Amino acid sequence: MSSSHAKQPVRTLVTGASGFTGRYLVENLAGRGHAVIETFAGHDEPETATRLRLDITSPENCRHVMEAVRPDYIVHLAAISFVGHDDPLDFYRVNVIGTLNLLEACAATGHTPRKVLIASSANVYGNVTSDAIDESFPLTPVNHYAASKAAMETMVHTWFERLPILIARPFNYTGRGQASNFLVPKIVEHFARREPSIELGNLDVARDFSDVRYVARAYEALLTSDAAGETVNVCTGTPYTLREILSAASDMTGHKLQVHVNPAFVRQTDVKVLAGSPAKLRSLVPEVQAIPFMDTLRWMLAA
Template identity: 60%
Template sequence: MGSRSDTAARHALITGGRGFTGAYVRSTLEEAGYTVTGTLIGSVGPSERTLDITSLDQCREAIDAIRPAVVVHLAAVSFVGHDDALEMYRVNVLGTLNLLQACADVGHSPRKILIASSANVYGNAAGVIDESVPPAPVSHYAASKVAMEHLVRTWFDRLPIVMVRPFNYTGRGQSDLFLVPKIISHFMTRKPYIELGNLDVARDFSDVRRVAQIYRALLESDVAGETVNVCSERPYTLEQIVQMAREASGHDLEVRVNPAFVRQNEVKKLVGSAAKLRSLVPDAPIIDFDSTIKWMVTAPK
């Protein structure tokens, strides 16, 4: 009986468990002794479960069957350029609310629920952005996350929830639809040139392994009813990242600016304040972004 309750006390449910972030969070939690069940749409493997979060019935069944100690909600339409706006709102807003409603409906309150929002909610805010900066979304993706955040806050008095606003992060295994993996791929495959948008666009970048460790620390902390930036406070332009990849790979290529890749509503500079994060997770690891780029460039082919 004791071992069964011990196992239940360390059971984590990760929605979007096979996604880029989910894979690292799973690994981090398993290394810490958690039993992890990941959910996804489609065929599943060991320690996985099929779950369409837009179905309240499926959410109820999953929460009731697993009764997880902690939930990490990562499932989302997460590519800003995704062309189906309705799907973004259905998954990102209604899907999130279904999970919370399911917990209430089956009478299960996890020890902690971590919900991933996005720093995109800040839009074109200038300077170093802390959590008090009002959201000003400039895309359907960001707007869906703002709507989700407002509605999740109505659950703060019923469930122990922490929402995270991760700024950009990257690492091995991220889709080439995203900028840093696209740049790395061009260098690793020795392409003669790469087409990019505005090279002066600056982003606050972190390593996905650091993000996973922070998520674990927040799950195990006393924090609830809070929204927290997850960021490095270090902005890098695309030009700087290209130079890091050039040095790490030993390959040179031509950079061509393609006007088609310059978004009209492009956020020029997005840098987060990690002051609140530091106060909640003082021992968060620091991974230099140059090391992240080298790690990605040396990934096995």
């Protein structure tokens, strides 16, 4: 038998694979020939050879999955990511301790993957007055979600000597399939249903919105790049306010929405402008091209 026939496919473990980003990334990786093993948290579906139940808050469960899979690559997306989540402690149980359990499972099973890509968040930068936040900016989180991600990053740094880890800090991103408690899908759904009005918070907060397809491509490229032991922003560098998004969606659909600012939706800890510098990302994976946000909005409205 020739060596090419005997060659095993690359095994890639993706936590949080059923989530918004995970679905796009899994499709990309499978298209590249990876044997993807997805993990899910719930109890309402049976396990299969390629879909395993994983409670990342359980060290035993993490060790069991790591021993069973022994993956070439790990992409860790599982997290509590909705800033308005009810129980603050959950952020730390899942986002910090869960990540630690996963890394300790590698050590406990004596397994060193080729790369571990860990998704953090640009929310760790907090309220920074800059239109191009790069990776050297200090971490000044202003809510529990961001604080949990900052704590997770600090913990992960202590593992840089032991495992080939890359931390990705995505800025805001959106696309088809994102839950409607996130801003852009909420706006898109109101236009799609031609609702008469919408309730929003501060219309002048500006965000560097990426397309989920771009984020998935960036993760895939970073996973197989030479980069390790560092942190990289995943962003486009171009911020848009909610006011601009509403105006663009109105132009694209020919529908006018009455906008009501609900004071209950205006969080005091809201970051005013969050836009990143994609310079490092472009230097590491120059082949990954950003998708213009207006194209993303058009794609979402067409669904």
